[in-house]
Amino acid sequence: MYVRPISGAAGHARRGGRLALAVGGLLLAVTACGGGGGSDAGSGSQDGKGKPSAQAAGGQSEAVVTIAPKDGATSVDTSGALKVGAAKGKLTEVVVKDDKGTAVAGTITADGSGWTPATHLAAATQYQVHAGAKDSAGRTAAEDSSFTTLTPDNTFIGTFTPEDGSTVGVGMPFSIRFTRGITHPEDVEKAIKVTTVPAVDVRGHWFGNDRLDFRPEQYWKAGTKVTVKLNLDGVEGREGVYGKQSKTVSFTVGRNQVSVVDAKKHTMxxxxxxxxxxxxxxxxxxxxxxxxxxxxxxxxxxxVTRMNGDTVGYDGEYDIKDVPHAMRLTGSGTFVHGNYWGGDAFGNYNASHGCIGLRDVRGGYDSGVPAAWFFDHSMVGDVVVVKNSTDPTVDPSNGLNGWNLSWAEWTK
Incomplete structure (x- = not known):
């Protein structure tokens, strides 16, 4: 049988097919050469700086992230229990949030091996932890965890002065009294942050174990804005007793008024x-x-207030039910107040049981008398300085009178 040779377009097509196949094989080989070996070589890439990316490096990260407490833990201590670490790598991120989405501040160590929170945790609160690390090849590892802090059986709070939103005189400290005696004062004081505008150094001082006052070295500057953050929730103030307060208090310092009483000259x-x-x-x-x-x-x-000598140890010596224009200076009962029974004592001689008296009328209705004027021109936080009396200096803890301590005594 005679078979006619194939020629023309059909012949070219067949040879073209073989050429295409050969070129395809060459392209496959070139692609394979770009991989760097291994079964996943075809998926590699670079980071634009000539270094392989984590994906290109291939394999699982050697970095190991650890989180304490373990996932699902309950009744976790509010201090000292939360720790994040990394082995065979360095931590790159740590995010801790409570069940309201509020982040917990903290710092990764310089060598990247650990992280601890900057403050204590709140009680009876669930926290979510996400932590990531990289090994020396840039490969990432991550861990997630959640836990719940303890619910305390015993708690404490602080009652404070001045009130939020108030305007006070230049001598007003921020004073807080605790409902339980504090045996871990450093932890409690660390949980109270005072900031001011303009900025000034403010320090705390303990009076006993249940009162903590804050003030600057000198009287506040008029117009100062003071903000106090009470982050006491979860602070162990004494063994097994935890704070349950989380509150921000702000107050403003008004005009500067300081009154000086000369007990010998009988003037203010x-x-x-x-x-x-x-x-x-x-x-x-x-x-x-x-x-x-x-x-x-x-x-x-x-x-108007009642003053009864029985309440301050002067049994039966006086009981005045309607003392007008009275302003407290000490916890023990020293006042500057109106006096309608003092006769000609004002400016001439000393006749009180320890208070500072100003001429007044019974009922305090006359706005023109000295006591009314001083009352109307005074505010909580104003300073009254007494000199040339025969008594000693008032105890700094008797009232809000820490100004009688030097700055060195206050801060030691």
Whole structure:
């Protein structure tokens, strides 16, 4: 049989097919050469700097991330229990959030081997932890965990002054009293942060184990904005007793008013911004009942109040039910107040049981008397300084009177 040779387009097509196959094989070989070996060589890439990416490096990361406490743990301590670490690699991120989405601050160590929170954790709260690390080849590893902190059986809170949103005088400290005696004062003090505008160094001082006051070295500058963050929730104030407060308090310092009482001259010079605006005649404590010397801060104001000697150890000596224009200076009962029974004592001699008296009328209705003027021009936090009395300086813990401690004594 005669078979005609194939020629023309059909022949070219067949040869073209063989050429295409050959070229395809060459391309496959070139592609394979770009891989770097291994079964997944065809998926490699570079990071733009000539270094293989984590994916291109291939294999599982050698970095090992550890989180304590373990996933699902309950009744976890609020301090010291949360720790994140990395072995055979360095931590690159640690994110800890509570069940409300609030992040917990912390710092990765310089060598990348660990992370700890910057503060304690809140009680009875669930936390989520995500941590990532890289090994020396840049390959990543990550771990996630969650746990719940303990619910305390015993708690404490702090009652404080001044109130949130108030305007106070330049002598007003931030003073907080705790409902339980504190045996871990450093932990409690660390959980209270005071910031100011303009900025000033503010330090805390403990009076006993249940009171902590904060103040600057000198009186506040007029107009200062003070913010106090009480992050006491979860703080172990004493063994097995935890704080349960999380609150922000802000107050503003008003104009500068400092009044100086001279117990010998029987006068009070009222100064605003360092200038005398009024001089008032006063009477102070008589012999045997002298008024304390020193710097005292107005802590309360009463339009009318009752003063009973029985409450301060002067049994039966007086009981005045309607003392007008009264402002407290000490916890032990020293006031600057209106006096309608003092006769001609004002400016002439000392006749009180330790208080500073200003002329007034019964009922306090006359706005023109000295006591009413001083009451109307004073605010909580104003300073009253007494000098030339025969009594010692007031105890700094008696009222809000820590200004009677030097800065070195306050901060030690």
């Amino acid at each position: 010079k009222v100064m605003q911004e360092g200038k005398v605006v009024k001089t008032l005649k006063v009477t102070t404590g008589k012999p045997g009942y002298a008024t304390w010397n020193g710097q005292m801060v107005i802590s309360e104001k009463f339009t």
